[in-house]
Amino acid sequence: MQKHSLVYFTLLAYLLSWLVWLLLYLPYFGISVLPVLPYHHALGAIGPIAAAFIVTYHFHGKEATKELASRVVKWNVPVKWHILV
Numbered sequence: 001m002q003k004h005s006l007v008y009f010t011l012l013a014y015l016l017s018w019l020v021w022l023l024l025y026l027p028y029f030g031i032s033v034l035p036v037l038p039y040h041h042a043l044g045a046i047g048p049i050a051a052a053f054i055v056t057y058h059f060h061g062k063e064a065t066k067e068l069a070s071r072v073v074k075w076n077v078p079v080k081w082h083i084l085v
Contacts, residue, residue, distance in 0.1 A: 009055045017047030 021044045056063045
């Protein structure tokens with residue numbers, strides 16, 4: 001089952017992103033009960049990182065998820081690149 005974790009990640013990332021983005025298309029079908037936020041389209045970018053945490057927790061457990069979270073906030077970038085950006 002673990003060998004399929006990449007497939008699960010890919011499907012879940014697309015699913016989460018498109019669930020957010022599909023809300024943007026509802027007004028075209030006459031459904032306008034949900035508000036559209038100014039940067040609503042950018043919220044779909046959360047899908048892949050959310051899928052990464054969900055799949056990591058499901059396949060590898062709590063400790064691996066904590067490790068992933070620490071890697072997300074850990075930046076090993078030289079100071080010159082921070083200044084440049």
